[in-house]
Amino acid sequence: MRLFLSFVGLLFAVAAAFADAKKPNLVVMMTDDQRFDFLSCAGHPFLKTPNIDRIAKEGAHFKNAFVTNALCAPSRATLMTGLYSHGNGVLDNMGTKLREDVPWMPDLLRANGYEVGFVGKSHVPGHFRQKTWDYYFGFTGQGQYAKPVIAETGPDGKIGPDKAYDGWIDDVTTDHAINWMKKDRGDKPFCLFLFFKTPHRQWVPPARHKETYKDAVVKKPALWDDPGQGKPRAFLQAANMFGQYPDVHNYDEMIRDYCRCLTAVDDNVGKVLAALDAMKVADDTMVMYTSDNGFFLGEWQRFDKRFMHDVSIRVPMLVRHPKSVKAGQTPTGMVLNVDIAPTLLNFAGVPYPNTMHGRSMTELIAEPKATDNVKPWRDSWYYEYHEFPDASHNVNKHRGVRTEQYKFIHYYDPPFKFAQEFELYDLKADPEERTNLANRPKFKPVVDEMKAKLEKLRAEVGAK
Incomplete structure (x- = not known):
């Protein structure tokens, strides 16, 4: 049952009003383990993300965006289905599988005239390879930063064998994604899911950023020395303390590498935006940027995610579409990753199934009309x-x-x-x-x- 039920007629009306006569292209870029506050547009003291900031400047920067299960595979399954983990079947990273009887947002887009491509990290069992794609270029598991092993759709439309590619993983995936975006498809719109590996552990930036931020002053968070007194044993006994794993011994260098990896992501976001500009479709393309979950980065001397504390569940959420989203918006309503599937369908002019748990974020960024009968946003x-x-x-x-x-x-x-x-x-x-x-x-x-x-x-x- 959906969290917020709407009348079927209202769904059609909102979808029709928000989508152009020409369906917009859709580009969804998602990072892995990026906190909401690790962007220069979010006020980070030294991380520079000018290309990601451009999406915020020219669109909407949602200030309170969250995930409903702060873990890799569940978050990706939720994005594609508009359902909570218990509804789509992917509960964890331990092999629980996507249910075959749930709505699959990419299929709904394909049924309504879109060519749909998936590039990057899926993490769920099957790696999304059992699904139908017009283009697929994805890897299994976490992937590897250097010389990644990736499978690609061949000329026959079938996904070929995994093979190694030279280069840094998100550079490789982005270049292939852009090549697919540029293909001639006539007037047919496209939807691209570009899911980066970065900045998942262990943090290995590309060579061009090995020295970036080398002189940056890293400050520990205010909660670094907080003992967590009064917190339950369930929180205090978790194995997520700094020093428990080899890659989390040197806090300052870890933070620098985390930021170096994100700067490389920003490079690739810039390449995608530049490609849309060169193709002269930037105004006709909805661009979304988000992450699969947040991350502890020293609060209570902890790392990782999973827990419901805000640093773990709060993520970036930026949406740009010049034809329908007023630039510079900063909505404060609480939006969730279950809202992404309804939002994409709404942009495409496709009514989303009322079985989805989410709600279209366009309600927060579209200009309301006197005739709109939209329920108040979630509290x-x-x-x-x-x-x-x-x-x-x-x-x-x-x-x-x-x-x-x-x-x-x-x-x-x-x-x-x-x-x-x-x-x-x-x-x-x-x-x-x-x-x-x-x-x-x-x-x-x-x-x-x-x-x-x-x-x-x-x-x-x-x-x-």
Whole structure:
């Protein structure tokens, strides 16, 4: 059941009003493990991302964008289906498979006249190779930064064998993506999914950026020395502390490499935008830039993602379409990765299935009309994490609800020796989530309210 139900007639009206008579091209670029605040347009002190910033400057920069399960494979499956993990079947990175009976947004686009290409990282079982694509150039698993091994669609339309390519992985994938974009397809619109490996561990920038930011001053986050007092054992016992793995011993150099990798992504975003300009289709193309999840980068001396804390779940979300999106917008409504599929379909003029859990973000960036009968945007949303036990980070299963003021987390299926545990944060008074209020008698009414809200949201999205 969708989180926000709309009348079928309204879906058709919004889709028809937002799409041009000529369907726009769609380009979706997604990074891996990029936090919302690691962009120069988000105020980073030394990272420079001028090409990504261009998307924000010429379009909309959503200030509160989140993922509903902060993990690679689940996030990608959610983007393509508009469904929560429990709805699409990809719960974790351990092999749970995409359900065959769920809507597949790329197929809906193809059925409505689009040529659709996938390039880069999928991470889900099958690597999206069981799906129908007009072009495919993808790798298995995490891929490798140097001399990547990739499979490509051949002249017969079938995906060929994996083979090695010289170069840095995201340079290779971007060049192939651009070559496909440039092919002659007449008046037929295209949709490109370009999913980068960067900046996933271990961070290996291309040679051209080996020395970039070498003199940058790296400051540890304000929460570096915070002991996490009052946080549940489910959080404190996770294996995600700096120093536990060889590539996370030198904090300063790790941050520099993380930024170097993102600068290389920005180079490739620039190549995509330049190609659209050269093709004279930039005004007719919707460009979206986002990430599959956020990342701890020293908060409580931790790294990785998975947990429901904002640094883990909050991502960049930029949308540019000169013909319909007013430049320089900064919407503050809470948008989710379940909203991406409905949004792309909306841009394409295709009504999205009411079985999708998301809602089109165009409602926040389109000029409203007096005749529009659109429901108020969401004021709360549901989060879920399923991967336990796993072989690495030992993060307990949990679910939660986030509103504009509060966040409530429930560790509901803990190891045998632990009881169920909870976290509650007042995000307005404590945006860094330092002080857990869940066990304070004064906040019991808030806990009760959030528990009720959590159960209501679970029922709305069909979570068991």
